[in-house]
Amino acid sequence: MEANPKFKSQLLSADEVRRALTRIAHEVVERNKGTQGLCFVGIHTRGITLARRLVEIIRSFEGVTPPMGILDITLYRDDLSEIGLQPKVRETRIPFDLHGKAVVLVDDVLFTGRTARAALDALIDQGRPSRIYLAVLVDRGHRELPIRADFVGKNLPTSKTEVVKVHTLEDDGEDSVELWEH
16 A cells, blocks of 8 residues: 555535535434434544534424534444554543434444444443434445444445545535545
């Protein structure tokens, strides 16, 4: 693999990101049969940004603001020993009771499934939801675990040498999804 990744193409523009999130928000409300008991939990870092946006989109068309929390999965990763002796642990904040709730776990990219598995473990340690959905902006394939997203903005088959980078206005100054090659 090359040390410096090279830009290949833009996969989603800002408008396409907005449309994908709007579609996901509508699908979530439809699948949940409304907003009753619905809450969102974003996985650090861009999953939090995307969860906030989904909550705001739902508020705009339902007039209800579902509760939202943030989840750090660092200590639940199965590659923790490879990260180093002092992994950077960030905040987990779920300011509501998960018991009996329909939780939408939000991340930017679904790849091997290992992040989602760690997030499920971390989430279950916080409470016992009645249902957990997984929403991702991009599903790029290459699963190593039997995990699938319930809501996907865009399926983008990739090679293992490619990297999908999600940029958000809040975190990076622009909304886009890019494909890079290692």
